[in-house]
Amino acid sequence: MSPLASLLSGLTVVDLTRNLPGPFSTRMLADLGAAIIKVEPPEGDPTRPLGTMFKALNHGKACRQIDFRKQDDLARLRDWLATADVMVDSFRPGVLQALGLDYPTLHALNPRLVMVSITGYGQQGEWAQKAGHDLNFMAMSGVLDQVRSADGSLAISNVQWGDLAGGSAMATIAVLAGVLEAQREGRGRHLDVSMTHGLFAHLVVPQSTATLLAPILGHRPQAGEDLLNGGLPCYNVYRTADGRHLAVGALEHKFWREACEVFGRPDWMDRHWQRGVMPGSSDCEALKQEVAALVASQTLSWWVAHFAHADACVTPVLTMEEARAHPLFAGRTTVQAWTVVP
Numbered sequence: 001m002s003p004l005a006s007l008l009s010g011l012t013v014v015d016l017t018r019n020l021p022g023p024f025s026t027r028m029l030a031d032l033g034a035a036i037i038k039v040e041p042p043e044g045d046p047t048r049p050l051g052t053m054f055k056a057l058n059h060g061k062a063c064r065q066i067d068f069r070k071q072d073d074l075a076r077l078r079d080w081l082a083t084a085d086v087m088v089d090s091f092r093p094g095v096l097q098a099l100g101l102d103y104p105t106l107h108a109l110n111p112r113l114v115m116v117s118i119t120g121y122g123q124q125g126e127w128a129q130k131a132g133h134d135l136n137f138m139a140m141s142g143v144l145d146q147v148r149s150a151d152g153s154l155a156i157s158n159v160q161w162g163d164l165a166g167g168s169a170m171a172t173i174a175v176l177a178g179v180l181e182a183q184r185e186g187r188g189r190h191l192d193v194s195m196t197h198g199l200f201a202h203l204v205v206p207q208s209t210a211t212l213l214a215p216i217l218g219h220r221p222q223a224g225e226d227l228l229n230g231g232l233p234c235y236n237v238y239r240t241a242d243g244r245h246l247a248v249g250a251l252e253h254k255f256w257r258e259a260c261e262v263f264g265r266p267d268w269m270d271r272h273w274q275r276g277v278m279p280g281s282s283d284c285e286a287l288k289q290e291v292a293a294l295v296a297s298q299t300l301s302w303w304v305a306h307f308a309h310a311d312a313c314v315t316p317v318l319t320m321e322e323a324r325a326h327p328l329f330a331g332r333t334t335v336q337a338w339t340v341v342p
Contacts, residue, residue, distance in 0.1 A: 003340045005033035011179065013037070014080055015061065017090040018045050020134075020160060021118050021167030021195065023057040026088060028172055031336045036061040037080060041068060068099060077101070082110050085182070086175050090118045093128045103190040114178035114188040118171050122194035132196075137162030141199035146206050148223035150230055166198030217280045231279030233287040234259070234272055237317065244300035245317040248291070258312035263294060 011034040015026040023038075023045070030036045038045075038061040047054040064080075066073045078101070081087055087106070089096060096102045096117070106113055120137060121127035127140075138144035138161060147155050174191040182188045209227045210220045217225060224230035230237075234250045250256040253274040260268045271277050271287050278284060295303065300316050307314045318326065332339075 002031070004031060004336070004338055008032040008034040011035065011086065012084045013086040013088060013175070014039060014077075014084045015088050017088055017118060019047060019090070019163075020057065021163040022088050022090045022171065023047070024164060024168040025118075025171040025175070026061065027057050027059070028168070028336070029175065030060040032338075034086075037084070038063045039066050039077065040064070041066065074099060074101075078106070078109060081106055081113060084110065084113060085179060086114045086116065088116045088118070088171065088175065092131075093117075093119060093123045107188065110188070112182045112186065112188050114175065114182055115190040116171050116174045116178065116193060117190065118167050118193045118195065120194070121196050123192045127196075134160040134162040134195075137166060137196045137199055141166070141196045142203060143199045146203070146229065148229075150224040152223045161202075162195050162199050165202055166195035167193060170195075170198040213279060216278055221279070225279055227273070227279065231284070232273055233268075233284060233291050236288065236291070238292050238295035240298060240300040240303060241296055242299040242301075246295050246300060246303050247315050247317050248295075249313040249315070251313070255311070255313045258310050259307075259314055262306055262310045262312060262314070263291075265290075265294070 008029060011029070013026055013029055013034050013036050015022060015036050015038045017023055017026070018040075026034075026036045026038070038058055040063060042065060045054060045058070047057060066077050068074065081101075087101075089101075103115055106115065117123070119128070120132040121130060121140075132140075135144070135156065138147070138157075141162070143161065144154065147157055149155055170193045174193055178189060178191055205228060206221075206226060213221050213226065213231075221227075221229070221231065228235060228251075232251070234248060234256045236248055238246050238248060240246055248259060250259040253272050256272050257269050260266055268287065268290075271283060273279070273284075277287070303314075304316050316322075323329065
């Protein structure tokens with residue numbers, strides 16, 4: 001048994017969610033030792049036909065079936081909830097009430113029950129009943145507008161940030177906060193996690209840097225103009241001679257100095273934003289071109305070898321297969337982010 005499994009041992013979670021956001025949240029809780037009762041409709045979770053995805057999201061859970069149209073099945077579900085610590089759902093607002101699973105009803109049955117609902121746009125307002133998926137939540141939050149290539153064209157990420165960052169992560173935090181309060185106060189509560197609003201909360205950096213750079217650029221930063229989206233030579237992605245890419249993340253001057261040593265260009269050291277070379281300036285744009293030309297002169301493996309022992313925040317851009325095989329992930333039997341420090 002993983003030493004992490006003791007962290008949430010004794011916590012029982014009834015999971016009514018489907019697809020990706022809720023199941024990944026409860027998968028993380030399961031990795032930490034919680035007992036998860038996954039409740040599926042007769043037709044099963046929509047990810048079941050995908051096989052590997054269903055397994056990745058639902059391993060370690062006890063799967064049970066409920067027909068939400070049958071009162072006897074709903075009564076059986078309420079029996080499970082009577083002794084559970086947490087219920088997580090991903091229904092649209094109003095569905096819990098229609099099923100007799102609303103907070104007043106369940107709170108009377110189990111005062112300590114923590115309920116967490118994952119919704120697209122929140123419980124109230126004109127958008128509450130609208131359907132949506134990750135792409136829509138990204139679009140409506142303003143996050144998708146930040147995911148652009150250097151030429152300004154939009155890119156669709158193959159990591160579902162709306163589902164995972166705005167949904168799963170926020171829901172997991174809500175579960176743990178609610179359980180802590182229930183243990184302290186002896187009562188649960190119903191918490192809503194809006195994926196769109198959760199994503200908007202993640203715009204902390206672009207909103208802050210836009211305020212900083214707008215007076216310098218004469219406009220709000222666009223694609224490739226912000227501090228962390230390609231506006232800086234020291235924080236950028238460069239193509240190598242073999243068509244691969246090198247990620248240069250030397251944001252602080254101390255790391256840039258180290259990178260310049262490896263690049264063999266000590267004359268670049270003071271051409272840094274912390275030395276006054278800001279995005280949009282002619283020197284900044286010129287330096288990006290100089291770095292790009294140098295990186296393009298060698299293969300990725302050549303650069304990896306030369307930066308192997310440098311503390312410069314410079315790394316290769318790995319494929320998913322290369323990352324899985326990298327020694328960094330050795331000994332990780334799941335994709336969980338946590339380990340116990342010896």
